[in-house]
Amino acid sequence: MTQTVVVGADVGGTNVKYTLLDPAGRVLAQGDIPTDPEDPAGTVARLAEATRSHTGEGDLVGVGLACAGIVTADSGLLGRAPNLPGWEDSDLAGAVRAAYGPVAVAVANDVNAALYGESRYGAGRSCRHLVMIAMGTGVGGGVMVDGDLVTGFADGAGEIGHMTLHLDGPVCPCGNRGCLEAFCGSVGMVRRARELAALSEASEAWRAMAADHGDSLTTRHCFELAAAGDATAMRFFAEVGRRLGQATASLVNILAPERVIIGGGVAQAGDLVLQPCRDMVAHHVLSAEGRSTPVVPAELGPHAASMGAAGLALAVGEAR
Amino acid sequence: MTQTVVVGADVGGTNVKYTLLDPAGRVLAQGDIPTDPEDPAGTVARLAEATRSHTGEGDLVGVGLACAGIVTADSGLLGRAPNLPGWEDSDLAGAVRAAYGPVAVAVANDVNAALYGESRYGAGRSCRHLVMIAMGTGVGGGVMVDGDLVTGFADGAGEIGHMTLHLDGPVCPCGNRGCLEAFCGSVGMVRRARELAALSEASEAWRAMAADHGDSLTTRHCFELAAAGDATAMRFFAEVGRRLGQATASLVNILAPERVIIGGGVAQAGDLVLQPCRDMVAHHVLSAEGRSTPVVPAELGPHAASMGAAGLALAVGEAR
Numbered sequence: 001m002t003q004t005v006v007v008g009a010d011v012g013g014t015n016v017k018y019t020l021l022d023p024a025g026r027v028l029a030q031g032d033i034p035t036d037p038e039d040p041a042g043t044v045a046r047l048a049e050a051t052r053s054h055t056g057e058g059d060l061v062g063v064g065l066a067c068a069g070i071v072t073a074d075s076g077l078l079g080r081a082p083n084l085p086g087w088e089d090s091d092l093a094g095a096v097r098a099a100y101g102p103v104a105v106a107v108a109n110d111v112n113a114a115l116y117g118e119s120r121y122g123a124g125r126s127c128r129h130l131v132m133i134a135m136g137t138g139v140g141g142g143v144m145v146d147g148d149l150v151t152g153f154a155d156g157a158g159e160i161g162h163m164t165l166h167l168d169g170p171v172c173p174c175g176n177r178g179c180l181e182a183f184c185g186s187v188g189m190v191r192r193a194r195e196l197a198a199l200s201e202a203s204e205a206w207r208a209m210a211a212d213h214g215d216s217l218t219t220r221h222c223f224e225l226a227a228a229g230d231a232t233a234m235r236f237f238a239e240v241g242r243r244l245g246q247a248t249a250s251l252v253n254i255l256a257p258e259r260v261i262i263g264g265g266v267a268q269a270g271d272l273v274l275q276p277c278r279d280m281v282a283h284h285v286l287s288a289e290g291r292s293t294p295v296v297p298a299e300l301g302p303h304a305a306s307m308g309a310a311g312l313a314l315a316v317g318e319a320r
Numbered sequence: 321m322t323q324t325v326v327v328g329a330d331v332g333g334t335n336v337k338y339t340l341l342d343p344a345g346r347v348l349a350q351g352d353i354p355t356d357p358e359d360p361a362g363t364v365a366r367l368a369e370a371t372r373s374h375t376g377e378g379d380l381v382g383v384g385l386a387c388a389g390i391v392t393a394d395s396g397l398l399g400r401a402p403n404l405p406g407w408e409d410s411d412l413a414g415a416v417r418a419a420y421g422p423v424a425v426a427v428a429n430d431v432n433a434a435l436y437g438e439s440r441y442g443a444g445r446s447c448r449h450l451v452m453i454a455m456g457t458g459v460g461g462g463v464m465v466d467g468d469l470v471t472g473f474a475d476g477a478g479e480i481g482h483m484t485l486h487l488d489g490p491v492c493p494c495g496n497r498g499c500l501e502a503f504c505g506s507v508g509m510v511r512r513a514r515e516l517a518a519l520s521e522a523s524e525a526w527r528a529m530a531a532d533h534g535d536s537l538t539t540r541h542c543f544e545l546a547a548a549g550d551a552t553a554m555r556f557f558a559e560v561g562r563r564l565g566q567a568t569a570s571l572v573n574i575l576a577p578e579r580v581i582i583g584g585g586v587a588q589a590g591d592l593v594l595q596p597c598r599d600m601v602a603h604h605v606l607s608a609e610g611r612s613t614p615v616v617p618a619e620l621g622p623h624a625a626s627m628g629a630a631g632l633a634l635a636v637g638e639a640r
Contacts, residue, residue: 152576153449156607159573164566246484253479256472287476
């Protein structure tokens with residue numbers, strides 16, 4: 001007896017995470033292989049080898065590939081890709097067809113794929129209108145309207161991290177001031193953590209943390225102090241949550257999603273960040289319904305984009 | 321010989337503007353009748369009388385009705401309508417059918433109708449992805465993705481005027497601080513005009529304007545001074561344009577529209593407001609393509625919403 005299988009993969013700077021799903025969305029296998037930063041076709045060929053070892057007698061019907069950068073779904077091409085410059089302007093869909101043969105192929109930006117995954121298998125199940133904010137080193141975003149991912153003109157949509165929250169705010173990696181990413185990306189958060197440590201009202205523990213870790217300070221250290229109840233750490237995450245909430249409230253005013261999904265590593269701070277965010281939504285959204293828009297953590301974890309890529313390939317197959 | 325005709329109407333607090341179009345979008349007639357603030361059915365019946373006087377032997381195939389407030393396209397119902405409380409919770413589509421008989425019926429929020437009108441007949445022709453910002457007493461908005469108006473959950477989308485641009489900014493009519501509307505709606509602009517008049521660096525002419533007009537000061541007075549080259553007036557509109565640009569740049573980052581259309585009375589200040597707005601877009605949008613997104617004035621003027629309502633009724637008929 002053969003089983004119908006679909007593969008989804010999420011190409012990152014160091015490795016490619018993959019997920020095999022059955023048509024009902026059950027996870028059959030997950031794993032990862034190294035990314036060759038200079039060789040998209042070779043990497044996808046090795047992905048095909050790795051996933052074939054799982055499919056066995058299975059009937060592979062589709063492959064989805066997610067990648068950070070500007071991805072054009074229709075043509076299957078990757079445009080600008082700051083995290084993978086050696087992959088820029090490559091034919092992702094062509095590499096998949098060369099490695100896998102005649103299967104349904106879908107390609108997508110990684111945050112869009114994660115949003116699609118959450119909408120089909122995770123925190124956004126049964127929703128048609130969603131916004132996702134992915135808080136990592138940078139801050140990425142995705143928008144779904146009436147069940148479709150919004151890619152916009154020249155596939156430029158979803159740069160939620162560069163909404164300007166304060167014209168005179170802190171400098172963002174993009175060069176502007178006061179972007180959401182400057183407040184809520186881990187680069188900006190670590191800088192703010194050091195600023196707080198220089199203030200006389202900072203807790204002893206916070207100052208010790210900044211001094212002990214120096215250049216290797218991360219948001220995880222800040223989270224550990226917050227989990228232990230440190231007052232400066234609580235204030236730090238409340239500030240982050242308030243800025244996340246300013247952006248989220250504006251997104252709810254603009255788009256009226258059914259839910260806003262917060263993903264990425266920083267989101268693991270959970271209600272420390274999400275509760276101040278929800279408070280902002282409750283006060284800064286105009287419509288009564290919008291004020292109670294659920295702001296929820298992502299459910300699929302680091303495999304969200306590979307699961308979403310698999311789901312997109314399933315959808316391509318279903319539409320055939 | 322009979323001519324095929326479609327009617328669009330835009331219900332405002334004091335009057336109903338209407339437009340008769342042929343299927344090619346040519347304007348056959350335009351006019352207005354008074355709004356009865358307590359009687360939606362009676363008002364629509366009088367609208368039918370007025371438009372019948374124009375159609376003559378014409379074959380009326382559809383009627384579109386636009387109204388400020390929360391409008392649900394599928395059910396044809398008007399929900400909250402702060403400008404027309406006597407019309408709240410009324411059956412707009414039912415009133416149209418009662419007055420006009422069995423024709424194609426479309427109902428829409430007024431800014432969404434104006435955006436649809438601009439997309440079909442005006443500043444957004446041939447575009448699939450658009451954002452519209454309507455600068456009046458308040459600031460309204462509309463979003464089009466892939467040719468469809470975005471209404472969102474509970475028809476709450478498009479409240480672009482309540483994006484928070486500065487958490488400690490001026491108070492908005494909605495009660496929050498620093499909304500786009502607080503900076504760029506005429507209520508907020510007039511307040512800011514008076515603040516500027518109290519500053520020692522304000523021009524003589526600006527101070528005289530504020531003193532002469534007192535409580536009846538409007539943005540038109542400010543515009544007249546700017547048109548005459550007054551330095552304080554130029555600064556005033558540059559500030560407005562910069563805040564409009566902050567919001568516009570964020571919208572381009574989120575949605576990547578092909579164009580952003582600026583409508584409403586305040587938009588008549590033209591490049592005084594639009595040029596600083598474009599400068600913000602050029603500097604605060606992440607993607608290279610997005611930085612040159614055209615920011616253009618609306619073309620259809622006060623009849624945009626009635627023309628768009630007519631267009632929506634045509635689209636309903638075409639889809640049949």
